[in-house]
Amino acid sequence: MTPTHDAIGIWLAAVCTIAIYSILYRENVLFRLFEHILIGLATGYGAYIVVTQVLHPLWYTPTFEEGRWYDIFALLTGALFYTIFSRRLAWMSRFAMGVLMGLGAGLGIVGFITELAPQLQASFKPLNTINNVMVLVTVLTVMSYFFFSREHGRGLAASSRLGRWLLMVGFGAIFGNTVMARMSLFIDRANFFINDWAPQVKHLALWLWAHLT
Amino acid sequence: MGDYRTRRLIWVLLAAAVMGVLIYPVRMRMLVSPPAYQLYRAVEALPKNKLLIVSCSWEAGTKGENAPQTEAILRHAFQRGLPVAIFGLNYAAGPMLAGDIAAQVAPEYGRKYGRDWVNWGYRTGGSQMVAGLARDIPGTIRQDVNKTPVDKIPVMRGVNNIKDVSMIIEITPSLTVPIFIRYLYGVYRTPIGYACTGVMAPEAFPYLDSGQLVGMLKGLTGAAEYETLIGHPAKGMAGMGPQSFAHLVVIAIILLGNILYLRERARSRRP
Numbered sequence: 001m002t003p004t005h006d007a008i009g010i011w012l013a014a015v016c017t018i019a020i021y022s023i024l025y026r027e028n029v030l031f032r033l034f035e036h037i038l039i040g041l042a043t044g045y046g047a048y049i050v051v052t053q054v055l056h057p058l059w060y061t062p063t064f065e066e067g068r069w070y071d072i073f074a075l076l077t078g079a080l081f082y083t084i085f086s087r088r089l090a091w092m093s094r095f096a097m098g099v100l101m102g103l104g105a106g107l108g109i110v111g112f113i114t115e116l117a118p119q120l121q122a123s124f125k126p127l128n129t130i131n132n133v134m135v136l137v138t139v140l141t142v143m144s145y146f147f148f149s150r151e152h153g154r155g156l157a158a159s160s161r162l163g164r165w166l167l168m169v170g171f172g173a174i175f176g177n178t179v180m181a182r183m184s185l186f187i188d189r190a191n192f193f194i195n196d197w198a199p200q201v202k203h204l205a206l207w208l209w210a211h212l213t
Numbered sequence: 214m215g216d217y218r219t220r221r222l223i224w225v226l227l228a229a230a231v232m233g234v235l236i237y238p239v240r241m242r243m244l245v246s247p248p249a250y251q252l253y254r255a256v257e258a259l260p261k262n263k264l265l266i267v268s269c270s271w272e273a274g275t276k277g278e279n280a281p282q283t284e285a286i287l288r289h290a291f292q293r294g295l296p297v298a299i300f301g302l303n304y305a306a307g308p309m310l311a312g313d314i315a316a317q318v319a320p321e322y323g324r325k326y327g328r329d330w331v332n333w334g335y336r337t338g339g340s341q342m343v344a345g346l347a348r349d350i351p352g353t354i355r356q357d358v359n360k361t362p363v364d365k366i367p368v369m370r371g372v373n374n375i376k377d378v379s380m381i382i383e384i385t386p387s388l389t390v391p392i393f394i395r396y397l398y399g400v401y402r403t404p405i406g407y408a409c410t411g412v413m414a415p416e417a418f419p420y421l422d423s424g425q426l427v428g429m430l431k432g433l434t435g436a437a438e439y440e441t442l443i444g445h446p447a448k449g450m451a452g453m454g455p456q457s458f459a460h461l462v463v464i465a466i467i468l469l470g471n472i473l474y475l476r477e478r479a480r481s482r483r484p
Contacts, residue, residue, distance in 0.1 A: 024224045026217070042272075042306075049305035053334040057356045107340050107396070114399020115391055115425070122423035174415045177432070181278060181411030183231070183459045184433035187452045188277025190231045 007200055014197045017189055138166050223466060230462045231455040239454040248421055249438035252406045252428025255380065256289055263379035264372050265295045268393070269311035270385040272304035275410050281436035281449040282408040283311050283384050284318060289443045291322040291329070295379070296368045300333035300354070302342075303387050308334045311384075312358065328367050334358040339389075344396045347375040347403075375401045380427070382406035388413060394425045408435060 019034035059075065062068040080096035083089040123139055125132040144156055145163030152160055245253075259265060267286060271279035290297045299315060301307030312332040319330060326332075333354045336342050345353040350372055351363045363369045371377060375397060383390045383405065390407050397403040404427045407417055411432030420426045430439055433456060436449030 025221065046305040049309075049335050050337060053305075053358065054337050057360065061355075103341060107344065110400070111340070111391070111395035115395045118399075118423045118425055119419050122419075170415065174412070177411040177414050179463055180434070180456065180460070181432050183227075183456050183463075184411065184452060185275065185277040186227070187231055187235070187433070187455045187459075188280075188448075190228070190235055190455065191448070191451070194232065194235050 007203075010196050010200050013192065014200075017192070021189075137162075142166055226462050226466070227459055230458040234455040234458045235451075238451070239458070241450075241453040241457060243437055243441045243450065243453065245438045245441055246431070246435075248429040248431065249435050250428070250442065251421075252382075252408075252430060253289070253439060253442040255404060255406060255427040256286070256295075256382075257293070259293070259295055259379040261294055261296070263296070263377055264298055264368070265290055265379055266298050266300065266381040267311065268381060268383045268385070268389075269299055269301045269307040270303040270383065270387060270389050271301075272306040272310070275386040276310065277452075278410045278432045278436070279384050279386065279408070280310065280314065281433060281447065281452070282430050282439070284314050284447060285430075285436050285439035285443060285445075285449060286382055286384070286406075286408065287311075287315050287318050288322075288445055289439070291319055291324045292443065294322075294324075294329070297330040298333055298368070298372075299330070301335050302339065302389050302392070303385065305335045307385075308332055308358065327361075331363070331366050331368050332358045333363075340392050340396060343392050347397055347401055350374055350377070375403055378403055380404040380406060382408060384408040386410040386413060388416060390417065390420065390426070394420060398425055 016034055016038075019030045020038075022028055023031045059071060063071040063075075077096055077099060080092050082093075083091075084093040123135065125135055127133050127136065141159050141163035143163070145160040145167065147156065147160070150156065256265075267283070267290070269279070269283055271283075287297065297315070299308055299311050301311070315330055315332070316326070319325065324330060334357065336354070338345070342353060351369070354363050356362050357366060363372075381393050381397060381403060383393055386409065390405065390409070393403075393405045398405045405425065406428050407420070407426050408430035409417055409432070411434070414429070414431040417426065417429055421429055430436060433449055433452045437446075437453050438449075440446050440449045
C-alpha cells in the first residue's frame, strides 16, 4: 500500500483534530504541542502570503521594476514605527503614528456618517406594526438603562429595568447563535471523521489484515 | 472533579447526537428565512456585465460555517454566469480556501479561471484598501494570485472602478462588513451582501433593517437555506440534522440543569 498525498493529509488532519479536542478531557501536553504548531503555522503562512501577495506585487515590483521610485517613501514611513524599540529614536515613530491616526480619523468621520446615519434614520419607524412598536420601546428603554447622569427614580428605574430585561433577551439570542456556530464547527469535524477519515481507517485495517494473517 | 465529569458527559452526549445523525441521516425540511431569500433575490437580479466580488475573509477555524456559504454563493454565481472576483481582507488563508472551492465548482457549470472568474488573493490595508478599490480596481489589486497583471485577465476587462461592480458579498467570521458599508455602500451605493458565522449574526441585523445590507446568510443554517434556494443541497443541508439534534440535547441539558438547581435550592431552604 502506497499512501497517497490525500491519505497522508487526512491522517495528519485527524491527528491534529484529535489532539486539539483532547483538551475536552483535560489539559495535556499533546494539546499544547498542537496548539503551538497551529499558531506557528498560521503565523508563518500569514507572513509568507503578505510577502508574496502584498509586499512583492504592490510595493517591490512598482518600486524597483516599474520605476515608481517614490514608493520607497512608503517603506521609510512604515519603518519609522520600528524606531519605537530604540529609546534614542523613539520620537521618530510619532511621525508614522501621526500619519496613521490622521488617516484613521479622516476615514472614521466618513465611516460615522455613512454607517450610523442610515441606522439612526432606520430606527424612526411609523408605529403601524407590532415590530415597529417593539423597536421603539427597545431603543428607548435600553438607552434609558445607560442614562447615568441622573438618579434612576421611579419612572426611569422601571424603564431601565425593562431595558435590562430586553438586553438579556438580546444576550440570550447571541448565546443561542454562539451555540449554533460552535455546533456547526464541530459538525464539520465530525463529518470529516465519518466521511473522510473512517474510510482511511477501514482501508488500513484491511491492509493490515491481509498482510498480517 | 464532579464538574469535570459533568462537562465530559455533556461533550459525549453532544458528540453522540451529532455523529449519530451523521451516520444515520435524518431528512430535515428547510424553511428559508427572509434575509437569505433577500440575498438570493439580489444575486438573481445582478447584471451579467458587471463584476461580483466575493470577499472571503475567513480561514480554517470557521471552515465549518463559511465554506458551505462560499460554495453555495459561488455555485449560484456560476449557475447564472456572473463574472466573479475572489479576494480576502482579514485572513491570509481565506482567498486560497475559497479559490479551491471555486476551482471545484466552476467546471460543473463550464466556467473557466481567467475568463469567468479570478482570484485576487489576500490584500492588507483594511479601510484604506477598500477606499482605494472604489476609485481604481486595477491600480489597487494590480495582479492575481498567479501573478498575472489584472489588465491581462479577460474577466477583468472593462473593470476600472466600483461602478463596474454589481455587488460585494462579504463571507467572514469577523465584523469586517462595516468597512464595505462605510466606504462602498455609504458613498457609492454598491449593494453589499453578508454571510457570517452564527455568532456574528445578531450584530448584523441593524445593517439589514436599515437597508445597508441587501441580504444575509447566518452560519451553517444560512448556507443550507441558500442551497435550498439554488436547488443544490450540499454540506449545509447535511449539517441541519446533526445541528437540530445537538440543539435538542443543549435545550434538554439547560432544562435539566435548571430543574436540578431549583430542587437543590428548595432543599437548602428547608429548615
